[in-house]
Amino acid sequence: DGGITQSPKYLFRKEGQNVTLSCEQNLNHDAMYWYRQDPGQGLRLIYYSQIVNDFQKGDIAEGYSVSREKKESFPLTVTSAQKNPTAFYLCASSGRTESSYNSPLHFGNGTRLTVT
Amino acid sequence: AQSVTQLDSQVPVFEEAPVELRCNYSSSVSVYLFWYVQYPNQGLQLLLKYLSGSTLVESINGFEAEFNKSQTSFHLRKPSVHISDTAEYFCAVIESSSNTGKLIFGQGTTLQVKP
Numbered sequence: 460d461g462g463i464t465q466s467p468k469y470l471f472r473k474e475g476q477n478v479t480l481s482c483e484q485n486l487n488h489d490a491m492y493w494y495r496q497d498p499g500q501g502l503r504l505i506y507y508s509q510i511v512n513d514f515q516k517g518d519i520a521e522g523y524s525v526s527r528e529k530k531e532s533f534p535l536t537v538t539s540a541q542k543n544p545t546a547f548y549l550c551a552s553s554g555r556t557e558s559s560y561n562s563p564l565h566f567g568n569g570t571r572l573t574v575t
Numbered sequence: 576a577q578s579v580t581q582l583d584s585q586v587p588v589f590e591e592a593p594v595e596l597r598c599n600y601s602s603s604v605s606v607y608l609f610w611y612v613q614y615p616n617q618g619l620q621l622l623l624k625y626l627s628g629s630t631l632v633e634s635i636n637g638f639e640a641e642f643n644k645s646q647t648s649f650h651l652r653k654p655s656v657h658i659s660d661t662a663e664y665f666c667a668v669i670e671s672s673s674n675t676g677k678l679i680f681g682q683g684t685t686l687q688v689k690p
Contacts, residue, residue: 490676499584501665502680549618553676564678566618
């Protein structure tokens with residue numbers, strides 16, 4: 460079955476450590492996204508990538524970094540500069556092209572990061 | 576700038592009762608609209624979408640939403656809910672002319688169906 464795999468499901472880190480969240484998709488989608496979800500705040504966009512080797516900052520990119528070396532993979536690094544890293548992180552992809560932005564997002568099952 | 580407001584953070588309802596989850600958006604241009612559902616500790620799943628054409632759109636599990644351009648709303652309704660509908664629901668919008676594919680999400684509404 461095609462889909463998006465996020466790993467691990469739960470992640471615990473000490474404050475001051477960088478941590479990388481994995482996101483892999485086998486949907487052959489061009490575009491990939493990272494969202495952060497906090498209770499009562501909906502989803503906020505961290506970074507997105509529309510093509511390999513290119514990515515753009517979303518609304519809350521500070522303290523995060525990404526790479527897009529392969530079409531299938533879009534890992535997110537939460538750095539020690541992120542002041543409130545504890546959250547639920549969701550990766551998504553879509554088959555959008557320049558002429559079609561009505562394809563729905565497909566989401567992974569998320570990674571719950573807890574930093575203490 | 577676009578924004579989405581979901582007017583209720585929580586909606587408690589008894590099983591088999593009707594429900595409406597409200598969504599209003601702000602945009603000066605043409606938009607596409609979506610409703611997503613999220614079950615506990617899972618990602619979001621697309622429930623239904625409005626792109627163009629008929630303003631009433633339906634999902635396979637009995638939900639429907641109506642696009643109202645004059646009121647900039649896209650409320651989600653179901654005539655009779657089940658316990659299994661308990662979840663969080665997100666309304667989302669994107670400009671139809673967008674070249675980034677960035678969805679803007681509302682804050683979410685938790686639907687609690689009681690027996």
